[in-house]
Each structure stands twice: as C-alpha cells, then as structure tokens.
Amino acid sequence: KFVPTGEVTGEHDLTSNAGLGKLKPTSVSTAPIAGQKPGTSGLRKKVAEFKKENYLNNFVQAAFDAIKASGTDISKGSLVIGGDGRYFNPEAIQILIQMGVANGVRRFWIGQDGLLSTPAVSAIIREGGPRWQKAFGAFILTASHNPGGPTEDFGIKYNCEHGEPAPERMTDEIYANTTTIKSYKICKEFPNIDIGAAGHSKIMSDDGSAEVNIEVIDSTEAHVKLLKSIFDFSAIRGLLDRPDFSMVYDAMHGVNGPYVKKVFCDILGQDLSVTLNCVPKDDFNGGHADPNLTYAKELVAVMGLNRKGEKIDMGGRPIPSFGAAADGDGDRNMILGTQFFVSPSDSLAVIVANADTIPFFRTQGGLKGVARSMPTSGAVDLVAKDLNYSLFETPTGWKYFGNLMDSKELFDGAEYTPFICGEESFGTGSDHIREKDGLWAVLAWLSILAHANTNSLSDTLVTVEDIVKAHWAKYGRNYYSRWDFENMNATKANAMMDKMRAETDANTGKTVGKYSIEKSDDFVYVDPVDGSVAKKQGMRFLMTDGSRIIFRLSGTAGSGATVRMYIEQYEPTKIDMVASEALADLIRVALDLSDLKGFLGTEEPTVIT
Numbered sequence: 001k002f003v004p005t006g007e008v009t010g011e012h013d014l015t016s017n018a019g020l021g022k023l024k025p026t027s028v029s030t031a032p033i034a035g036q037k038p039g040t041s042g043l044r045k046k047v048a049e050f051k052k053e054n055y056l057n058n059f060v061q062a063a064f065d066a067i068k069a070s071g072t073d074i075s076k077g078s079l080v081i082g083g084d085g086r087y088f089n090p091e092a093i094q095i096l097i098q099m100g101v102a103n104g105v106r107r108f109w110i111g112q113d114g115l116l117s118t119p120a121v122s123a124i125i126r127e128g129g130p131r132w133q134k135a136f137g138a139f140i141l142t143a144s145h146n147p148g149g150p151t152e153d154f155g156i157k158y159n160c161e162h163g164e165p166a167p168e169r170m171t172d173e174i175y176a177n178t179t180t181i182k183s184y185k186i187c188k189e190f191p192n193i194d195i196g197a198a199g200h201s202k203i204m205s206d207d208g209s210a211e212v213n214i215e216v217i218d219s220t221e222a223h224v225k226l227l228k229s230i231f232d233f234s235a236i237r238g239l240l241d242r243p244d245f246s247m248v249y250d251a252m253h254g255v256n257g258p259y260v261k262k263v264f265c266d267i268l269g270q271d272l273s274v275t276l277n278c279v280p281k282d283d284f285n286g287g288h289a290d291p292n293l294t295y296a297k298e299l300v301a302v303m304g305l306n307r308k309g310e311k312i313d314m315g316g317r318p319i320p321s322f323g324a325a326a327d328g329d330g331d332r333n334m335i336l337g338t339q340f341f342v343s344p345s346d347s348l349a350v351i352v353a354n355a356d357t358i359p360f361f362r363t364q365g366g367l368k369g370v371a372r373s374m375p376t377s378g379a380v381d382l383v384a385k386d387l388n389y390s391l392f393e394t395p396t397g398w399k400y401f402g403n404l405m406d407s408k409e410l411f412d413g414a415e416y417t418p419f420i421c422g423e424e425s426f427g428t429g430s431d432h433i434r435e436k437d438g439l440w441a442v443l444a445w446l447s448i449l450a451h452a453n454t455n456s457l458s459d460t461l462v463t464v465e466d467i468v469k470a471h472w473a474k475y476g477r478n479y480y481s482r483w484d485f486e487n488m489n490a491t492k493a494n495a496m497m498d499k500m501r502a503e504t505d506a507n508t509g510k511t512v513g514k515y516s517i518e519k520s521d522d523f524v525y526v527d528p529v530d531g532s533v534a535k536k537q538g539m540r541f542l543m544t545d546g547s548r549i550i551f552r553l554s555g556t557a558g559s560g561a562t563v564r565m566y567i568e569q570y571e572p573t574k575i576d577m578v579a580s581e582a583l584a585d586l587i588r589v590a591l592d593l594s595d596l597k598g599f600l601g602t603e604e605p606t607v608i609t
C-alpha cells in the first residue's frame with residue numbers, strides 16, 4: 001500500500017551527538033573532484049567513476065547543501081529515492097539514506113527494490129501521503145537511456161517539491177558546491193535498509209530523542225492511480241479486447257516493466273504476451289534502453305520494420321496492431337503501428353489534435369497550452385494554430401516546460417491550464433506531472449484509437465497508420481529526421497559549432513542548393529514567465545520555404561560529444577513520399593553548411609530517428 005504508515009513524532013535536534021547512536025553523523029574530509037557538472041538531466045558518468053572514493057558522496061553533499069540553500073527545510077517532509085534499477089542502484093540508495101539522515105532528513109520513501117520510474121517519482125512527490133508530510137524532493141538514480149552495467153553509466157538527478165527536475169540555478173549551485181567541498185556528512189552506523197519488501201522501518205537514536213522513518217513503497221501504486229484518473233480505462237479495454245487488435249509493449253528491461261504489467265495485465269486484463277522485456281535488469285540485458293528504431297531492435301522487428309522505419313518481408317507472420325517501447329527510466333516512448341513508425345513530433349501533433357478523447361482534458365474545459373522543444377518539428381504548431389491553443393517553443397530539456405504549465409499570467413490568471421508538451425527525443429507528456437511520461441503517451445494513443453474505433457462506421461479496425469495519414473491529409477506533413485553522430489571528439493565538435501556560430505551573418509540570405517536561408521542564428525530562449533535567458537541552444541538555419549536545419553551538441557552524452565543534426569521539411573500536400581527521399585536534398589545542404597566531414601571525419605550517423 002502506498003500510503004506510508006509511519007508515525008510522525010516531534011522534530012529532533014541532531015546537532016548534538018550525545019546518545020545518538022545509529023543516528024550519529026560523522027563529518028568526513030574530502031576535496032573537490034573535477035567534472036561533476038550535471039547535464040541536461042543530472043550527473044551521468046561511468047560506474048567506475050561513481051565508485052571512486054567520495055565521488056557520489058561529494059555530489060550528494062553538494063546537492064543537500066544546495067537544497068537547503070534554496071530554503072527547503074529537509075527535516076520536514078519526506079525524501080523520495082528510487083531509480084531505473086541499473087547497476088550500483090542498491091549501494092547508492094544506502095549511501096543516500098545514510099547521508100540524508102546525517103544531513104537532517106527524517107523521513108524517506110524508497111521504491112521497492114529501489115525501483116521508481118522518473119514519471120512515478122514526479123507523481124509521488126505531487127501526491128504525497130495523507131499521514132506523512134508531503135515529499136520535498138527526490139533523488140532519482142538513473143542515466144535514462146544510457147546503457148547500464150559495471151562498465152557502463154550510472155546517474156543521479158534531483159527533483160524538487162512539485163515533482164519537477166531541479167532548475168538550472170540549483171544544478172549550477174550543486175556544481176559550484178562540488179568545486180569547493182571540504183567535507184561531507186554521513187551516518188556510518190546507520191543500518192542497511194532492506195529495500196526488497198514494502199514496509200516501514202523506524203530507526204531510533206540510543207537515547208530515544210530522535211527517530212528516522214523509512215517507508216519502502218510499492219513502485220507502481222501512486223503513478224497508476226494517477227493514470228486511472230486521467231484516462232477512460234474501460235474504453236481502452238474495449239479496444240484491447242477486440243479480436244482484431246493486438247499490442248506489444250517493450251520495456252527494454254528498464255524500470256517500466258512492472259508498470260506495464262500492472263496496467264495492461266492486472267488492470268486491463270491482458271495476457272502476458274503484451275509485455276516484452278518487462279523484467280528490469282541492472283544492465284538492461286546488455287541492451288541500450290532507448291526507444292527508437294535503432295535500439296528497440298526486437299520490437300521494431302516484431303512490428304515488421306527495419307532500423308530505417310521501412311517495411312520488411314514478414315513471410316506472412318502476423319504483426320501486432322500497436323507497438324510501444326520505453327527507455328530505462330520510463331519517461332520516453334516510441335509508438336509504432338503495423339509496419340508503421342510514428343515520429344515523436346508527429347505523435348505529439350496527433351495527441352494534441354485529439355486531446356479531447358482523453359477525459360482529463362475534456363473535463364477541464366479542454367486543452368489550452370502546448371509546448372515543444374525547438375528541434376521538435378512544427379507539426380504541432382499547425383494544430384495549435386487551428387485549434388487556438390497557446391504555443392511555446394523552448395530549448396531542449398523537459399525542465400523548460402514546468403514554468404509554462406504553472407504560470408497563471410500566461411493564461412489570463414486561469415487557476416489551472418491543461419497543457420501538453422513534447423520533444424523530438426521521444427518524450428511526450430502533460431501537466432499531470434512535471435516529467436515526460438512514457439506510459440501516459442501510450443495510453444493517450446490507445447485512447448485515440450479507442451475513440452476512433454468506437455466512432456467508426458466500419459467493422460474494420462482503424463489503425464495507427466490511418467490516424468496519422470488522416471492527420472497529414474488535414475494539416476500537411478512535416479518530413480523530419482534526426483541524425484546522431486555519437487562518441488565524437490568534443491574539441492572538434494565544438495569547433496564545428498563555433499564555425500557555424502561565427503558565420504550566422506554571412507549565412508543569412510545565402511542560397512544553398514534549392515533552398516534560401518532566411519535566417520541563421522544560435523537559438524536563445526527568454527522564459528516568458530520569469531524572464532530567465534538560455535543562450536547557445538542550437539544553431540538554426542531557417543529556410544524561406546519553412547524548412548529547417550538544426551545542429552546541437554547533446555547534453556546527455558555519457559562520453560565524448562554527440563552531434564545532433566535535425567532536418568525538417570514541410571509539404572502541404574505531398575504526404576506519401578519516403579521520408580529519407582523527401583529529405584535527401586536538405587540533408588546534403590546540412591552536411592555541407594556544417595562541413596561535418598571536415599570536422600568529424602565522417603558523414604555516417606550512428607543513429608537515425
């Protein structure tokens with residue numbers, strides 16, 4: 001049961017050491033360790049790095065100091081801890097508890113087996129428990145879609161009191177603290193907590209003057225309860241139970257497996273055959289838990305596609321009607337139909353266009369706000385314009401959406417503003433939490449399919465492909481492709497970006513192939529709510545015909561630099577071309593404008609999405 005059962009007794013002063021016993025904090029001397037700057041989504045490094053003496057401790061102390069400096073009283077409320085189950089999670093959780101206690105945290109909620117998906121953490125922070133004070137924040141132990149295991153990546157990120165990722169001013173402060181740290185606090189005598197079973201432990205000081213409560217909670221309950229309040233589960237079940245409908249959900253051995261089983265098997269009554277790779281593994285079974293055409297190989301093959309999204313010969317084998325995949329920490333999603341790939345940008349546009357099929361939006365007076373990251377295609381812009389939703393374009397990173405969702409000013413003082421956001425990087429979600437939510441996106445698609453089929457006059461199943469094609473027929477098609485060049489030399493990648501930055505004026509107005517560059521710039525974002533400015537968010541080439549070329553360096557690369565090249569071309573009527581062919585000319589222009597081969601020595605991307 002999610003509701004924590006521990007009693008909250010008075011606040012205790014842990015600063016005097018006498019009689020504290022197991023709760024006695026020790027101050028351990030340390031020195032700054034270079035390179036602890038959190039990226040787009042927390043600190044991600046190789047496990048070996050994290051295992052080095054004081055590495056995790058330094059970062060965690062720096063985080064606690066920044067959390068306290070932000071005005072949070074960590075002795076009140078609870079701290080949530082959980083992760084995607086990757087290697088080193090169990091050890092890190094015990095260290096976090098011991099350091100949390102030493103720093104003054106009195107109440108912890110830990111996901112059973114250390115598992116909590118990123119969206120579930122956000123949901124838990126926002127919900128809180130009725131008897132315990134609401135959580136003030138959470139540590140999420142994940143490197144998202146980066147590979148896991150002893151020789152791969154580990155990661156840690158902090159989320160704040162509304163369930164949102166730590167804002168940049170906080171991550172900057174955490175980093176600054178790591179550069180000046182002299183000591184950290186830890187309770188060395190604190191017992192190891194058994195995180196394998198749900199339940200409550202109370203650890204008392206020897207003299208009985210202080211106590212710490214630790215609740216190991218069911219990983220799925222709060223999140224699933226929230227999803228049930230958003231979607232019409234019986235309508236979705238109606239679709240799933242159709243004899244001509246079948247689906248497969250690939251959790252890629254990440255944390256989403258238990259959530260998929262809970263929703264689709266326990267609640268929606270489906271057979272286990274719906275689940276693929278739904279047992280979490282600490283190395284993701286040697287895979288790369290990133291839901292895209294390249295890495296979700298098994299699902300992509302089951303759905304009858306190759307890594308380019310092209311149909312393969314299935315020799316007459318049956319293909320499911322619907323396929324979905326999740327990343328390691330369960331916040332990303334990929335949506336597939338029978339031999340049909342839905343690009344994340346199109347997925348966002350279709351969900352926004354059909355938001356009123358979801359009770360959450362219908363009952364709140366309809367959707368009002370829509371946001372996408374800058375590199376995400378403009379497909380959703382066309383829908384927003386048509387349906388009169390406010391549209392926002394932010395830098396890459398989910399954290400930029402939170403301010404917009406919580407703003408009353410942007411929406412004429414409205415108490416509450418239903419909001420949907422999405423990114424080309426397989427992230428979609430709404431204001432029900434403050435993270436993207438893979439399971440939410442899948443249920444949104446199933447709601448759309450259920451609705452379309454209920455209203456259909458024919459007995460034949462309305463498919464994912466039918467829905468997307470009808471969408472293109474109405475709005476036109478934004479052909480889109482992202483090329484990733486992973487593990488590149490960081491100096492050379494930066495030099496390439498610098499060159500484009502230096503040439504923005506020269507490039508503006510230039511004719512390249514059949515395109516003419518209306519504007520070339522480095523994207524700058526001014527947050528409409530708090531006026532904060534984010535610079536250097538990506539080199540853009542905006543063509544006069546509305547096509548776009550964008551270059552960015554990834555903020556989540558584990559090692560080396562990852563160059564991302566985004567290509568988009570809008571076609572109002574020609575919607576039936578093969579994407580790679582429709583984009584071939586623009587891709588050539590992009591490679592030449594950047595002199596990618598000159599800088600990186602290759603023109604072969606490692607991943608195409």
Ligand code: G6P
Pocket residue numbers: 040041144373396397398399423425427553554555556557564
């Ligand atoms: C994480 C963030 C996303 C972001 C993505 C891509 O998943 O949560 O918001 O879009 O990383 O980041 P990158 O910098 O690697 O392109």
Ligand code: ZN
Pocket residue numbers: 118144145327328329330331332
């Ligand atoms: Zn993720």
